[in-house]
Each structure stands twice: as C-alpha cells, then as structure tokens.
Amino acid sequence: MELSRSAFLRLGASGVVTAASGVLGTGVALGAPPPPAPQGDDLGFLAFGAVGEGAARAFYRQALATPGLFDAGERRHLTQARKAKRDHLIKLNAAMGADAVGSDDFEFDLPKTAFSTHDKAVAFGTSLEELLVGVYLNGAAYSADEGTRLLLARLLTVDGQILGSLRAMAGRPVAAGLPIPMATEDAGAALDKLVTVPGSPGGR
C-alpha cells in the first residue's frame, strides 16, 4: 500500500508512526542492552543531552500552559513529548553518575515571542529537538563506550519521532532528509542562549 504525502503526515501527527516503530522495536529486541559506562569525553554528549532535554521539557510545559495555541490532538503529542523528556533526563543522569546534572543546576529562560503563535511555538520546539537529534547522532557515532552509543541512539530514535510530530504540526514533511550530526560546540552555542545558572556571579 502506498501512502500519499498528506496521508503520511496525518499518520505522523496521529502518532501511528511512533506507535508502529515502538512495536517493531520490541519485536526485534536483542535482550538487555549494555549499560552506559561513559569513557572520557563521552560525558559531553550526555551532559549536553541533559541540559538540552531540560530546556525542551521547559518548552513543552510552557507550550501546554499557554492557552489557545494547540488543538486537542496536538496537546496529546506535546504531553507525550514532555513525559519523554522527563524519562530522557532520568536515563541521562543515571548514565552520568556522579557527574549528573542537578535539577537546580540550570534554569531556562525561553523567549516569550516563542509562544505568541502556534507556528512560532512549533518552530521553536523544532529547533530545540533538532539540536538534540544532531548531538545524539554525533554521540551515537563517536562515543567511545558501546552502552553510551546505544543509549544515545535510543534517545535519538524517540527525539526523531517527536521532531516528526512537530514538523507535521507545522504542515511540513515528517521526514526531511537525513539529519546532520552536530558538534556540542555549535549546538551548545544555541542552547546557551536559553540557559541561566541560578545565583551565578557576573550576570551569567
């Protein structure tokens, strides 16, 4: 059966693609994955993920708290995405162990204009998810530890699905070509604009 573009978009927006890939995922599971044991600078991918997921979680919270921006179906997706962010944070912090990012280490200052219209909110959420997908892809390729690579690939899969949902909300193709790996240096520069360190001296 072939799907038209619009039918595929509807599928993505309704979460069928997500659900189907979840079913496929459990069908081919190979047993317990190796636990992450990050080596050296592997930590950078995880730490970026923890801060980035925190920023994304703040976005979904704010998006859901802003009345009139999204319809009921979209709100369901955003709620699922918010829950996924929480799960990702827990998994990332567990992998980082003593280097975990504390819940009060960072605050997120999201621009008010990002929530002024539906399209702006979707575009802002998309930009956040693109940072995460880019860095996870980089980490899945270049982390030294096998368990860390697998964790990042699993996070990448879920965030890729969330990104597809957001693209569908914007009326764009769910799949927009192959994602590009992103260095933490570049992604970090974008993320830094949203991050504040509570109590940090010197206005930073």
Place this chain on the structure above:
Amino acid sequence: MRRTTLAAILAVAAALAIPAGAQALTVYAATSLTNVFPAMDKGPTYSFGGSNTLQRQIENGAPADVFASAGPTEAQTLFREGLCTRPVTFAINRLVLLIPNSNPGNVTSVYSLRSGGRKLSIGTAGVPLGAYTRALLKRLRLSSILSSNTVSQQTNVGQVSSQVALGAADAGFVYYTDGLAVKARTKMISLPKWSQPPVRYQICAVRRSGAATGGAQAFIREVTGKAGRAALKGYGFGLPPRK
C-alpha cells in the same frame, strides 16, 4: 588596697580585650575567599589554602574552628566523619578562562586551546578548582587540551591566577572572583553556561576538643547573614537563595 585596685584594673582590661566566653577564632578557608573573609571580619585568624589540604589538616587535628571550602565534597566529607557540623552553602561561583592582557597565546575562546602548543595553568585534580575544571572540559569534550598543551598544575586558585597575570601561562581556568582580583593584568573569557559544573561554597563549624564552638557559629551566622551576603556580593560572588 593597691593590690585590690591593680587586680580590678587587670580584670577590666582582660574583659575589654576578650568578651566574656569568647575564644580566639581560627578560620580555615579556600584560597578564593582570601580577600572577602578578612574584609567581612578582621577578628579571626585565617588560614587560606586548597580546600582538600585544609580538610586533611583538620582530619589530622589542626586547630580550626570554622571550615569554608570551595566545593561541597571536602566539607561534606568532614561532616560524614563527624568532624564538622552540617555544611551550608553560602556562595556561588563559576569558572572562567583567564588570559593575560597581552594575550600571547592568541586565545579567543576555550575552543582555541584545541589547537594545542600553549602554556596552560589549572588546579590539581585534588582541589575543587581542578575537579571543576576537569568536569567542565569533559562536558565540552575538550579533555584532550590537557595533553596537547603544556599544563602546569597548581594547588590553589591564587597560584593559577598569578601565573596568568605574570604571563607565565597563556591561559588558566579560575573562578570568576579570582579573575576580578587580577583584572588589571588579565582578561576573562566566559565559558559556555551549559557546561558549567555547580561551584558552591560550603561552610561548617569544626568539631574538636577545645573548639571555639560559639564563635564558629557566630561567624557562620555572619557569613550567611545580611552583612556577609553583601560582602560576598561586593567581591563578585553569587549567592544562594535566602533560606
């Protein structure tokens, strides 16, 4: 009569010199507190140094009454060992990259150090500054700069900032407040916020036989109180939320 008068004068003089019940107070504090603590209170005898060194000295019975460390690890360790009261966070700092004004290493960001070949000054792994620096470099995926540059490791932050200020290093990782202290001869380069480890200072009263417990508690109240917070802010420190 004269003997009685002399005794009374001596008693009054002694009472004026040392308030009733007071003992001389000895404060062991992280090097990065060298300027702010004496400005806050000239009374105590201060001993400044690397937090881990001071921790070891207290464990070995040094006559400290108060311990203020640049990270939670050292104070919390003493607390777990029963050697100090429960530590409280009283100040916040952040890491910066310090370069000499002349910038001979042409360092424009932390990522400049990736190309290697420069003289870099950092804290040893055992002191909070060194631990924070290594944590930050891991987050930035820049641990390799510790092998691609010539690295000099120092036991306290004052030595790192001095090396940079004197031009003996092209760059060094220090606390923001230590960068302020040598700002006439150096420039600070901010580091990505998302990569900053939480730099939190903790203070506790040392538990040992003969410790000036009352004085220690009073000093801690002073540091965490209105005047102490104002002094810390004046020296560039960040402050935790008021309890």
